[in-house]
Amino acid sequence: VTLTDVSQLETFAFDYIIIGAGNAGLVVANRLTENSKVSVLVLEAGVTDQGVIAAEAPFLGPTLTPNTLWDWNYTVVAQPGMKGRTFPYPRGKLLGGSSSANYLFHQFGTNEDWDRLSLVSGDPGWSWPNMKKYIQKHERFVPPIDGHNAPGQFIPSLHGFKGEVFVSLPGNNQTIDPRVLAATEQLPEFPYNKDTSGGDHSLLGVGFLQSSAGGGVRSSSSTSYLAQANTRPNLTVLINATVLKLVQTGTGSLGAKSFRGVQFQRSSTITVTARKEVILSAGSVGTPQILQLSGIGNSADLKALNITPIIHNANVGENLSDHTLLPNIFTVQGDQSFDGILRSDQETQAALNQWVQNKTGLLANNVVNNFGFARIPSNATIFKTTHDPAPGPNSPHWEIIISNFWFNPGIDRPPTGSFMTLVVVLITPTSRGTIKLRSSNPFDKPLIDPNYLTTEFDIFTMREGVKAVKRFAAAPAFSDYVVGPFGDSFSAATTDAATDDYVRGLTTTIFHPVGTASMSRSFSKHGVVNPDLTVKGVDGLRVVDASVFPFVPSCHPQGAVYLLAERASDIIKFENPTS
Numbered sequence: 001v002t003l004t005d006v007s008q009l010e011t012f013a014f015d016y017i018i019i020g021a022g023n024a025g026l027v028v029a030n031r032l033t034e035n036s037k038v039s040v041l042v043l044e045a046g047v048t049d050q051g052v053i054a055a056e057a058p059f060l061g062p063t064l065t066p067n068t069l070w071d072w073n074y075t076v077v078a079q080p081g082m083k084g085r086t087f088p089y090p091r092g093k094l095l096g097g098s099s100s101a102n103y104l105f106h107q108f109g110t111n112e113d114w115d116r117l118s119l120v121s122g123d124p125g126w127s128w129p130n131m132k133k134y135i136q137k138h139e140r141f142v143p144p145i146d147g148h149n150a151p152g153q154f155i156p157s158l159h160g161f162k163g164e165v166f167v168s169l170p171g172n173n174q175t176i177d178p179r180v181l182a183a184t185e186q187l188p189e190f191p192y193n194k195d196t197s198g199g200d201h202s203l204l205g206v207g208f209l210q211s212s213a214g215g216g217v218r219s220s221s222s223t224s225y226l227a228q229a230n231t232r233p234n235l236t237v238l239i240n241a242t243v244l245k246l247v248q249t250g251t252g253s254l255g256a257k258s259f260r261g262v263q264f265q266r267s268s269t270i271t272v273t274a275r276k277e278v279i280l281s282a283g284s285v286g287t288p289q290i291l292q293l294s295g296i297g298n299s300a301d302l303k304a305l306n307i308t309p310i311i312h313n314a315n316v317g318e319n320l321s322d323h324t325l326l327p328n329i330f331t332v333q334g335d336q337s338f339d340g341i342l343r344s345d346q347e348t349q350a351a352l353n354q355w356v357q358n359k360t361g362l363l364a365n366n367v368v369n370n371f372g373f374a375r376i377p378s379n380a381t382i383f384k385t386t387h388d389p390a391p392g393p394n395s396p397h398w399e400i401i402i403s404n405f406w407f408n409p410g411i412d413r414p415p416t417g418s419f420m421t422l423v424v425v426l427i428t429p430t431s432r433g434t435i436k437l438r439s440s441n442p443f444d445k446p447l448i449d450p451n452y453l454t455t456e457f458d459i460f461t462m463r464e465g466v467k468a469v470k471r472f473a474a475a476p477a478f479s480d481y482v483v484g485p486f487g488d489s490f491s492a493a494t495t496d497a498a499t500d501d502y503v504r505g506l507t508t509t510i511f512h513p514v515g516t517a518s519m520s521r522s523f524s525k526h527g528v529v530n531p532d533l534t535v536k537g538v539d540g541l542r543v544v545d546a547s548v549f550p551f552v553p554s555c556h557p558q559g560a561v562y563l564l565a566e567r568a569s570d571i572i573k574f575e576n577p578t579s
C-alpha cells in the first residue's frame, strides 16, 4: 500500500527498507515482495504521481521540470567550462522518481557499455550476454498509439513483450519524418538505424525513437512495477518522507559497521530499522548526499561540516559524469512545425481535451520522433592526445535529436517563426565532477558540480557535433525547408573558436548523472560499491540506482537503470535466502 501519513505505519521494523521510490527503487520493491514472507518499506520524499497529467501525457513530460512541485529544483554551481553559468539540474521528486519526470526516451545502452562494466567490476554477471535476459522481465513493447504497422522501425527479436514497462514507437507521422528518412539515404554519415534500443544492435545511425509509453500514457516504475505490487500486504510505501540519514546499528559478523537504521522526517523525526538490508535508491544526487550525511564519505570534508566521519571513503560523491545538451535551432519554411500549435492557447487546449478524452493526439506522443548516434572518426586529431573514451569501437561519442519545433528546455519560444531543432548530446564525456554537502542540514541542497566541458575531448566532440548537425540540415531532403541557423551565436559559429564560444555559452544538461557511488572490483579502494552493490566496508547497506554506473551508458539511461535494478534484485534475493 502507499501511505501518506506516518501514523498509518504499523511497525518500525521491516526486512528491507528502500530509500527512494524512483526508477530503480520500485523495481527492487516489486521483486523483493514477490516473496510474501519478505516485508519491504519504501521511503519517498516526493509526492504521488496519481492525477498529475503532466506525468501522464508523454508530450507534457518536459513541463514537469524545472522548478516545480515534482522536481528537487537543484541548480549546478557556476561551471568554468560554460562561461561560469549556473542552470537547473532537474531530478524527479514523486513516485517513480525521474522515471515519472523524464522525457521517456527508452534504450538499454550498447553491449559494449555492459561488457565494460563487467570488466571494470570484475563481475561477468554485468556483461551483456547475461544482462540481456532482463529485457524480457522489464519491457512490454506495444503498438504505437495510431496502431500503424511498424516493420522496419524496430527489430522484434531485440525486445520484450511481456514485461512491466510499456515501450512504443511514435504514433504520429510528423511532417519532418520523411525528410529525416530521406536524409539518412542521402548522407552516408547518418545511415538509417532499424532499431534504436541498443544492446545487440548498433546504436549508430538515425532511426525512430522508442518511448516508455503505451496507449498514449507514460509508463514509469510507478505505473508499472509499483502498480502491480502495491496490493501486496508485505509492501509499504510512504510518500512525503524525507530520509535524513542512515543510523549505525552495531557491527556485522565480519566486523564491519552496520547501517540498518534509517532516520526520516515526516512531520516529526522517526527511525525505522531493517532486519536484512537498507537499499539506497535515492539517485545520483540523493544517494551520495545521504551517504555523506550518515558519516560515510571523505572524512576531512565531513569534519569541516561538523559531521562525525564513521567510514572514510573519499570516492563518495566523486566521479560525477553526465551527458550535455545543446539545442541547435534552425528556422524553417511554412507552418508545418508544431510551433504554431504550441503558441496557440486554443489549439493546445484542444490537444489537451483530446488527450483527456481518448489519450490520442499531439499529447499522446513524445516530443521527438527521430534521433540517432554517431562516432568521431578514428583518424580525428583528438585521438592523438585522448584515449578513445567510448566503451568500444561500435559505441557512439555523440547523439543527434531531431525535433519538429523549438525544443530548447528553459528558453521560451519566440513569438513568431517555425523551427526545427537538432540537439547535440555528448555521449562519452571525459570531464568528471562532484556532489558535496553544503552543510550538515539534510534539507540544504547539495553542491552539484558536474564540471562540464573541462576536457579537450568534451569540447572537441561538442564542436564536431555542431558541425555535423549543420551537415545534416544541409541534406537535399531539407533544401526546401530549412532557412538557416537561428540566433546570433549559432549563426556566428563558423570557425572552431566561435563554435566553442557558442557551445560554452548555451550547453546545459540532458539529465543523465551517474557515477557518484561508483561500482568497482571487490577489493579495489576506488569506488563506493562492490560488484554486488554492497557499500564498501559497510554491513547491511546496498546502493541500487544510477549512481553506481562508473561510466554514463551510451544512451538515455532509464532502460539501463531498469536492467541494473532487475539484476540487483536477483543478487539481493540470492544473498539473503529465505526459508
Ligand SMILES: Cc1cc2nc3c(=O)[nH]c(=O)nc-3n(C[C@H](O)[C@H](O)[C@H](O)COP(=O)(O)OP(=O)(O)OC[C@H]3O[C@@H](n4cnc5c(N)ncnc54)[C@H](O)[C@@H]3O)c2cc1C
Pocket: 019, 020, 021, 022, 023, 024, 025, 043, 044, 045, 046, 065, 090, 091, 092, 093, 094, 095, 096, 097, 098, 099, 101, 102, 103, 104, 105, 106, 107, 241, 242, 243, 244, 281, 282, 283, 284, 286, 287, 290, 510, 511, 512, 513, 544, 545, 546, 547, 555, 556, 557, 558, 559, 561
Ligand atoms: C528531466 C529529466 C529528463 C530525463 N529524460 C530521460 C529520457 O528521456 N530517457 C532516459 O532514459 N532517461 C532520462 N532521464 C534520466 C533518467 O530518468 C534517470 O537516469 C533515471 O530515472 C535515474 O534513476 P534512479 O533510480 O537512479 O533515480 P530516480 O529515478 O531519480 O529516483 C530517486 C528517488 O529517490 C527519491 N529521493 C532522493 N532523495 C531522497 C531522500 N532524502 N529521502 C527520500 N527519498 C529521496 C527521489 O525523490 C526519487 O524518487 C531524465 C531525467 C530527468 C530528470
